[in-house]
Amino acid sequence: MPKYKEVAQKIIQKINSNDMKQGDKLASIEELMKQFDVGKNTILNALTELEKQAYIYQVRGSGSFVRKHKREGYINITEVNGLRNNLQGFHLDAKLLDLKATKPTHEVMANLNIAENEEVYYVKRLRSIEGRKFSVEESYYLKSVVPYLNQQIVEDSIFNYLIDDLKIEPGFIDHFLRVGKLNKINADLLNLEPGDPTVLLESIFYLKNGQPFDYSIINYHYEESQFFIQGASYI
Amino acid sequence: MPKYKEVAQKIIQKINSNDMKQGDKLASIEELMKQFDVGKNTILNALTELEKQAYIYQVRGSGSFVRKHKREGYINITEVNGLRNNLQGFHLDAKLLDLKATKPTHEVMANLNIAENEEVYYVKRLRSIEGRKFSVEESYYLKSVVPYLNQQIVEDSIFNYLIDDLKIEPGFIDHFLRVGKLNKINADLLNLEPGDPTVLLESIFYLKNGQPFDYSIINYHYEESQFFIQGASYI
DNA sequence: TAGTGGTCTAGACCACGGA
């Protein structure tokens, strides 16, 4: 792990352990350089990292300050694995509904940018939070990237498996979100009526090298799901 | 404008004018240093900026590549003023429904982090795209930051006015998104039925110095709105 | 092995905010 990421982690720890609030001031760059005995660029890299993750914001001539949104129970879809990071403290569950290796449909081919002879894993799961039906998730994983999946992996956490065991490094994601209407199958799964609204989230996950490896379509229970998205101005 | 932002803009221009596609390779850092006659850190800053805005991704040992999602008509809520940037080519319209200076409600006080004696502007607008009802937007602007608003400003573009005329610099945003149900008033405005679903987006806009200055609640027409959100992995 | 991005240092100077 590079120095600047270690520094970033230690700053996050400090924010959490000192229970710092939105607007609380961090130590100055010069102080941080002394504290961690590193150069200025290392501190700058660490702060840039924290700014990207919406932990802090920097104000020229004034200092760096803690950024914290207050609402709980919101899913941060700006981060990979936002579920685990943002719903910690809630009991999450994933029940396997279907798992098979298959040829990609045209939709999957387009979104994963693959040819029809590339096999994919199809996974359908029903997710619950605190025992309440939460979402129906259908995912397609490129088999050349994710060569093996089984029920245990899929009911635990696919992303932990990818990262910890397969040493796959997700890089970035494209999300497409809209409101849809539930079909009968998914409505039954979520204990709702066909035609009820749903947050329909399509996501394409890319490796660090830019290759898409996971296309997923999630129907969220409209009463159980709420999302946090961080934004910035690039003017 | 700092050098690295100029470099970043020129790279964006090059991407657009050369009609580069997802995965196309940019010049190497060394080449860019020569092209623009700047140091390595300046190029690195420019590329970091472009990466934050999802224009490119960088791959160690390999190069920098263009990142482009293909779908049109999606609103990118990861950027301030995503409407204008992302729906360019579509005809947008904002009809004023209400505009007044008022005392904040408790909800507004909480979200803008202000006391009850701080006045705010309340603005309600009906937005259309290509003549179709698109969203009902209610916004509260801190009067101490935005001292004056009128119908013309509000029906044109509030953000252009803030940035170009008031020289206000937005810094970052918190968005909270969920599915809601329309009340009678907003349903009528959108030509929908009460109880119909809506994308309910609450947003808090902050200045560069961390002060919240705009709290807005938008009800989107569920059939006319779709959103793009970029994400990243910070592992 | 050559090319490319990633990290890091040391140091200089600029721009802004607040007392």
Added chain:
DNA sequence: CCGTGGTCTAGACCACTAG
């Protein structure tokens, strides 16, 4: 005016990718 973040350079070395 001082403290603070922002920009920029020059240079060294590391880590990864691909042919």
